Amino acid sequence: MKTYTQTSDGYYGKFGGAYIPELLFNNVDELQKNYKRIIASAVFQKQLKSLLKDYVGRPTPLYFSAALSERYKARIFLKREDLNHTGAHKINNALGQALLAKMMGKQKIVAETGAGQHGVATATACTLLGLSCVVFMGETDIARQAPNVARMKMLGATVIPSVSGTKTLKDATNDAIRYWINHAADTHYIIGSVVGPHPYPDMVTHFQSVISKEIKRQLLKQTGEAEPDYVIACVGGGSNAAGAFYHFLKSKKTKLIGAEAAGKGIDSHETAATLTIGSVGIIHGSKTYLMQNKDGQITEPYSISAGLDYPGIGPLHAHLHETKQASYLAITDDEALKAAKELIKLDGIIPALESAHAFAVLPKMKFKPTDIVVINLSGRGDKDMDTYLKYL
Amino acid sequence: MRTLQKAIRENNHNNLSVFFTAGFPRIDSTGEILSILNDTEVNFIEIGIPFSDPLADGPVIQHSSTVALHNGMTLELLFSQLKAVKGKITKPYLLMGYLNSLLAMGIEAFYSKCFESGVRHIIIPDLPIKEYLKEHKPFADKSGVSPVFLITPSTSEKRIHEIDGISNAFIYLVSGNTTTGNQSEMQTGSIINITAMKLKNPVIIGFGINSRVDYLQACALADGAIIGSAFISNISQSKNLKSDIPQFINKIKTINLIGK
Numbered sequence: 323m324k325t326y327t328q329t330s331d332g333y334y335g336k337f338g339g340a341y342i343p344e345l346l347f348n349n350v351d352e353l354q355k356n357y358k359r360i361i362a363s364a365v366f367q368k369q370l371k372s373l374l375k376d377y378v379g380r381p382t383p384l385y386f387s388a389a390l391s392e393r394y395k396a397r398i399f400l401k402r403e404d405l406n407h408t409g410a411h412k413i414n415n416a417l418g419q420a421l422l423a424k425m426m427g428k429q430k431i432v433a434e435t436g437a438g439q440h441g442v443a444t445a446t447a448c449t450l451l452g453l454s455c456v457v458f459m460g461e462t463d464i465a466r467q468a469p470n471v472a473r474m475k476m477l478g479a480t481v482i483p484s485v486s487g488t489k490t491l492k493d494a495t496n497d498a499i500r501y502w503i504n505h506a507a508d509t510h511y512i513i514g515s516v517v518g519p520h521p522y523p524d525m526v527t528h529f530q531s532v533i534s535k536e537i538k539r540q541l542l543k544q545t546g547e548a549e550p551d552y553v554i555a556c557v558g559g560g561s562n563a564a565g566a567f568y569h570f571l572k573s574k575k576t577k578l579i580g581a582e583a584a585g586k587g588i589d590s591h592e593t594a595a596t597l598t599i600g601s602v603g604i605i606h607g608s609k610t611y612l613m614q615n616k617d618g619q620i621t622e623p624y625s626i627s628a629g630l631d632y633p634g635i636g637p638l639h640a641h642l643h644e645t646k647q648a649s650y651l652a653i654t655d656d657e658a659l660k661a662a663k664e665l666i667k668l669d670g671i672i673p674a675l676e677s678a679h680a681f682a683v684l685p686k687m688k689f690k691p692t693d694i695v696v697i698n699l700s701g702r703g704d705k706d707m708d709t710y711l712k713y714l
Numbered sequence: 715m716r717t718l719q720k721a722i723r724e725n726n727h728n729n730l731s732v733f734f735t736a737g738f739p740r741i742d743s744t745g746e747i748l749s750i751l752n753d754t755e756v757n758f759i760e761i762g763i764p765f766s767d768p769l770a771d772g773p774v775i776q777h778s779s780t781v782a783l784h785n786g787m788t789l790e791l792l793f794s795q796l797k798a799v800k801g802k803i804t805k806p807y808l809l810m811g812y813l814n815s816l817l818a819m820g821i822e823a824f825y826s827k828c829f830e831s832g833v834r835h836i837i838i839p840d841l842p843i844k845e846y847l848k849e850h851k852p853f854a855d856k857s858g859v860s861p862v863f864l865i866t867p868s869t870s871e872k873r874i875h876e877i878d879g880i881s882n883a884f885i886y887l888v889s890g891n892t893t894t895g896n897q898s899e900m901q902t903g904s905i906i907n908i909t910a911m912k913l914k915n916p917v918i919i920g921f922g923i924n925s926r927v928d929y930l931q932a933c934a935l936a937d938g939a940i941i942g943s944a945f946i947s948n949i950s951q952s953k954n955l956k957s958d959i960p961q962f963i964n965k966i967k968t969i970n971l972i973g974k
């Protein structure tokens with residue numbers, strides 16, 4: 323059996339914790355002390371449940387792909403997070419945290435975004451709940467994910483370009499944290515993945531765990547078995563994977579596979595395969611694996627997919643990796659593009675570039691024909707049309 | 715040897731400290747700036763370890779870090795630069811940096827290199843107290859190094875006493891809830907409450923201090939001030955550090971302002 327535990331200090335094994343400057347101590351402490359109680363309260367549960375159903379469109383379908391099953395000789399199901407309102411799993415967390423912020427009396431939200439999916443989801447949740455919204459986004463990502471920038475602005479969010487460092491997700495996260503330091507009294511920071519200081523990894527995992535909760539129920543209904551043989555998900559910070567894995571963490575049967583972005587290859591220096599080439603350190607307030615040089619400077623990640631272009635990884639995944647409770651494969655840009663092309667052709671689904679990395683795991687596996695394989699289709703590819711038009 | 719705490723006490727609420735980033739503006743500026751500062755009215759000096767992702771820092775210090783790293787600055791090199799000048803520096807100097815730099819070097823190695831380079835105190839804003847006590851203190855103690863912790867005007871009294879209990883140099887009071895370099899209104903009421911707590915350590919105010927007025931206010935409320943971003947902005951525009959640094963310090967600390 324897998325051992326998944328998180329201590330009260332927010333550690334998964336030796337990973338996690340809250341490595342934050344004193345300036346954030348009160349805010350993080352307030353969250354640590356209140357999030358579980360508020361999330362467990364009947365009012366919160368009722369509101370979130372109804373919003374997830376009627377506004378987001380949950381439960382998302384679990385779709386049996388006959389074509390992929392035929393092609394890879396296994397029983398392959400797709401969890402359709404791409405069909406959520408705003409087009410990805412990110413809304414599960416954004417809505418949960420926005421509701422939590424509101425109940426804590428915060429009127430303002432700050433968020434970071436890479437692909438723009440989390441930014442759009444947060445801007446949407448803020449509009450719905452009447453909160454003001456500031457989103458930091460790296461200048462590089464603003465250029466490559468233009469449709470999402472337009473959506474955020476249309477939804478009334480203030481989008482601030484991050485010009486520090488490498489101008490991608492890591493830097494947007496730094497700037498969002500700095501903004502939070504400077505507006506600590508009235509602002510809640512909605513982090514977009516299972517990263518950051520405790521309690522964020524646990525809280526975001528909780529909000530995303532609805533994915534595996536539904537998979538379990540749907541799979542039982544469709545196959546007579548509640549537990550698949552494999553769950554496969556892409557990993558940037560790791561939130562869709564954490565959500566898809568969560569209810570199978572205790573399963574003896576289910577093998578968990580994460581797909582991280584290898585970019586142009588793990589030896590190319592243009593990669594975001596944190597677990598494959600990284601080492602242990604501190605990033606964004608959490609002890610985890612990260613890409614760094616021997617002086618401890620965090621290095622520039624690269625992936626064709628803006629949502630996976632992150633030099634760290636959530637502490638839960640660092641722990642699952644180190645204890646071999648899940649395996650993580652590095653998928654190159656080319657492999658992801660090829661997998662996207664195949665899914666488009668076989669199933670008529672244009673996946674997000676991030677999600678395409680999960681599909682690229684299929685040709686690397688040896689399945690038994692009876693194996694039940696669930697792939698988390700974390701988002702849709704509308705935002706990636708420019709890239710697809712260029713390469714496919 | 716006179717401890718930093720004792721030296722701060724003896725200066726009777728008139729301590730001025732300056733923060734600068736190692737390896738900025740040039741890779742070999744560290745020793746030069748340290749030597750120039752040593753001959754000014756500054757009481758102690760903080761040297762920043764440049765880091766790629768300085769979360770608590772505003773644009774000026776971020777930029778100085780980026781330039782320093784671009785210059786090729788590393789923690790290893792910083793220690794050797796300090797070793798080269800330590801005999802000539804009579805004022806206490808501290809290191810300030812982020813935990814990841816320290817972890818990359820290794821905890822034990824870091825503290826023993828501090829000792830060898832004449833560093834007796836360190837400031838690591840993202841190092842939790844609990845982790846310091848558990849994983850760092852044995853090595854820090856062995857090397858005669860001790861940490862300085864940050865508090866803010868909204869840190870709880872209980873936590874301030876806890877920090878006071880494990881500190882032996884001074885307590886670093888951040889002027890307001892802000893990243894470095896931001897002009898923020900000094901929260902006078904909260905600062906008075908803090909200094910009235912009868913702490914065993916002196917309290918030095920930092921973040922956003924950039925003028926003689928700020929410095930005097932910090933001295934009136936607490937035991938002195940630390941100037942970071944304003945000093946770095948000044949040296950980044952300087953063509954002659956030897957004359958510009960003393961001039962900057964004199965404007966802050968000397969009673970009779972020279973120049974204008």
Ligand SMILES: Cc1ncc(COP(=O)(O)O)c(C=O)c1O
Nearest residue numbers: 439515558559560561562629701
């Ligand atoms: C569709 C989609 N999938 C995956 C990710 C990666 O995030 P995570 O690893 O937290 O699921 C993103 C991030 O932007 C995304 O937009």
